[in-house]
Amino acid sequence: MxxxxxxxxxxxxxxxxxxxxxxxxxxxxxxxxxxxxxxxxxxxKRKTISLKKESQSxxxxxxxxxxxxxxxxxxxxxxxxxxxxxxxxxxxxxxxxxxxxxxxxxxxxxxxxxxxxxxxxxxxxxxxxxxxxxxxxxxxxxxxxxxxxxxxxxxxxxxxxxxxxxxxxxxxxxxxxxxxxxxxxxxxxxxxxxxxxxxxxxxxxxxxxxxxxxxxxxxxxxxxxxxxxxxxxxxxxxxxxxxxxxxxxxxxxxxxxxxxxxxxxxxxxxxxxxxxxxxxxxxxxxxxxxxxxxxxxxxxxxxxxxxxxxxxxxxxxxxxxxxxxxxxxxxxxxxxxDKDGVVCEGNDPYKGEEWPTTWWQQFSVLLKRGLKERKHESFDMLKIAEIVLVALLAGLLWWQSKISNLQDQIGLLYFTSGFWGFFPLFEAIFTFPPERMILSKERSSGMYRLSSYFMARMASDLPMELVLPTIFVFITYWMAGLEPTVTSFLHYLFTLLLTILVAQGLGLALGALVMDLKSATTLGSVIMLTFLLAGGFYVQHIPKFISWIKYVSTSNYNYKLLLGSQYQIGETYPCGNGKECLVADFPSIKNVGLDGQVNSVIALVVMFVAYRLIAYVALMRIGVTKNKTA
Incomplete structure (x- = not known):
């Protein structure tokens, strides 16, 4: 610090x-x-009844x-x-x-x-x-x-x-x-x-x-x-x-x-x-x-x-x-x-500076204040217990699944993508609306830059945002018997962490734009359900006029990366009667594909940045007032 x-x-x-x-x-x-x-x-504006017109504003x-x-x-x-x-x-x-x-x-x-x-x-x-x-x-x-x-x-x-x-x-x-x-x-x-x-x-x-x-x-x-x-x-x-x-x-x-x-x-x-x-x-x-x-x-x-x-x-x-x-x-x-100007204004201790402290000082103080204020949330035993129980339940349901049960394994991957799309989304929606009045008050007094507040808020939320999913992965990955290599495990883990950061960014943007918890939660549910439906697991043959949704769906890219962590192009699986079929030709995989891993990472990184920029711009309207006396 x-x-x-x-x-x-x-x-x-x-x-x-x-x-x-x-x-x-x-x-x-x-x-x-x-x-x-x-x-x-x-x-x-209100509508009024008129003799000449039916109604007018x-x-x-x-x-x-x-x-x-x-x-x-x-x-x-x-x-x-x-x-x-x-x-x-x-x-x-x-x-x-x-x-x-x-x-x-x-x-x-x-x-x-x-x-x-x-x-x-x-x-x-x-x-x-x-x-x-x-x-x-x-x-x-x-x-x-x-x-x-x-x-x-x-x-x-x-x-x-x-x-x-x-x-x-x-x-x-x-x-x-x-x-x-x-x-x-x-x-x-x-x-x-x-x-x-x-x-x-x-x-x-x-x-x-x-x-x-x-x-x-x-x-x-x-x-x-x-x-x-x-x-x-x-x-x-x-x-x-x-x-x-x-x-x-x-x-x-x-x-x-x-x-x-x-x-x-x-x-x-x-x-x-x-x-x-x-x-x-x-x-x-x-x-x-x-x-x-x-x-x-x-x-x-x-x-x-x-x-x-x-x-x-x-x-x-x-x-x-x-x-x-x-x-x-x-x-x-x-x-x-007649007395105006006689009263001494005194020396300005700010020496003409726009802000009382530097950007880094503001960030540091706001980060420490944020960690102290929200440590009770970060170490909420109910939240931790919820994640551990879901991880254990998923691990037991998919206990030591084999590639011969390819559909089951893919189901686990998509469940993981969906769960860690919704959970951080709703957590992030609750970030800015409760702090709106504090942010407005402190910004109106010229206490700090919006950028220092925004970055400190992001940094203070990271520990538990990343620790909980890591615990989830350590439990489910080995219980479910997924690919037991370090490379596959790290690929899986980092994909999930990137997924969470993107979903969190979407939640931040929705919360900052709407500033009403009920409306933002409803809107977030609709958007995330749309992303899940267009993610390539539930529907493999999406009509062309609506297929564009998959290109903005975070679930589509998450799903592709999770598949890439477990399966390789050219890999086969037993498909009955002693036959070996290509994993890439499996219906739930074929439409998404195993290639394009780098492009998926780039798409998620772009979303990661874009959602946070939207949230930042939305917050700029809070606490900015101008005196316009004539």
Missing amino acids: NGDVVDVEAQRDVPESNGHAILKMAKRPVTLKFQDVVYKVKSP ESLERVILKGVSGVVRPSEMLAMLGPSGSGKTTLLTALGGRLGGNLKGSISYNGKPFSKQTKRNTGFVTQDDVLYAHLTVTETLVYTALLRLPNTMTKDEKIRQAEGVIVQLGLTRCKSSIVGGHHLRGVSGGERKRVSIGQEMLIDPSLLFLDEPTSGLDSTTAQRIVSTLSELANGGRTVVMTIHQPSSRLFYMFHKVMLLSEGNALYFGNGAQVMDYFESVGYAPSVAMNPADFLLDLANGVGPDETEDHVIVKEKLIVSYKNKLANKVKEELEEEE
Whole structure:
């Protein structure tokens, strides 16, 4: 393993005192401004009935954000509230530079548009905690530090940075516990959320975005999370979050509040003054209540007078905002324009490099992380037992078969080809879909190249992909009494391993293209069954109009190579009545032939490369977002 990969287990005892000096003040304070942000999406076309025509297609354009403006300065924490569908997550994604499409308006960071340096100084915590379940808290943060922090820092400094974040976020007690997930018990929900925040805090961000950081947490845990975020904001950072229904304790911790309803801003300003504002426009709660609950009622069109029409309430609030607050927000934006460029951007620790680390460092860290995360899968006793039992059963069924029973021997070869076509195919289909969210998250943050991830993922899967079939061959080959020579055995073994790598490539391509396990599995079954049927064993006389399938069938080439490992051109077998017949003339062999072994290897190698290229290109669409603010 490359020296850049640090043994995480050996780093767990780093003194906690190292963490207290970390992340006290933001090095590059950022003022975030957004003005007249509009975002539109096209809805799917629908058919409508017309008097002149029987039907016609109509394409609708939904406006998600309708001219939203605001400014957030360093040491301020903005909370965006609103009911589901109000546009708060869309706005957060746009401000974080992760929203492409029909986005209009002005979004600036210290008066400049979104850039690579801005991206490196920005942390983005998604609503769902997208983490590897089998890694410990320390491993999760250390691997992230090794990937995201620049090479201007040494490995030990990166480790200390991770340890410091663990201390700062109060994760010391659980740092050796696995993160866990839906089906695996690990740390608590609040601790998992703090790990997600910690991954972003590693880069010492000046700008931190969080999508529903308290979702699904109890009030005490939510209080701790928001208190931590408040401390980070007090350190000179700009913190922006969406939050659905905070308690009153949480609400009064926010410096600024934005209330959204159907893409319209109903309020933007100081959190402590929000109740006074709505009272001034004629909406005051009839009883004492949580301000957040009251605001959400208003955003849904529910006023103190519940008999008032909901649509009318919303329209009144939109008009009141435009008349009373919009000009104030505009003035605040204009005031900040005079200060643009005054705030020091600080030195770029990346020194202009596009990536924080080299390709080889990324590959090495990702490979070690992948092996640690999936070692429970690689050494799954159920999978190993399955392969051994199938091998023993095949060995017993074909026990010491002789060339006189040529059909039986050929049946074993085709069974082996079919079994090791399906098994790795379905294993590989499950490679990328479960990791889609992690890949999207890490690619969006610019953590590593897609090529380094792809190659590390391929390499981490190889050990068990090749070990299990080798065990299978050692059991069945000698039990079935196949050709007892080293050359034939190695020919058989390497053919099977190449078969598996090709089938795995097909599974990777299907999984990356479809990204839906059920659909990809169904499609994979249909394709592999088609390949088996056209492989030359079941049907010897395939009609010409469909015979082209055999040229793309992996089973056809696998079958030919396996036959070539056992039989030679000119070899004979007893065919009854004391006669000797040519093996090459046997019906199940004649159509496939024993020649063309080299061409079959070339065809499989081409498929091996092509399928993986398809998978790689399909993955390129994940995690690539462009900021298109006007």
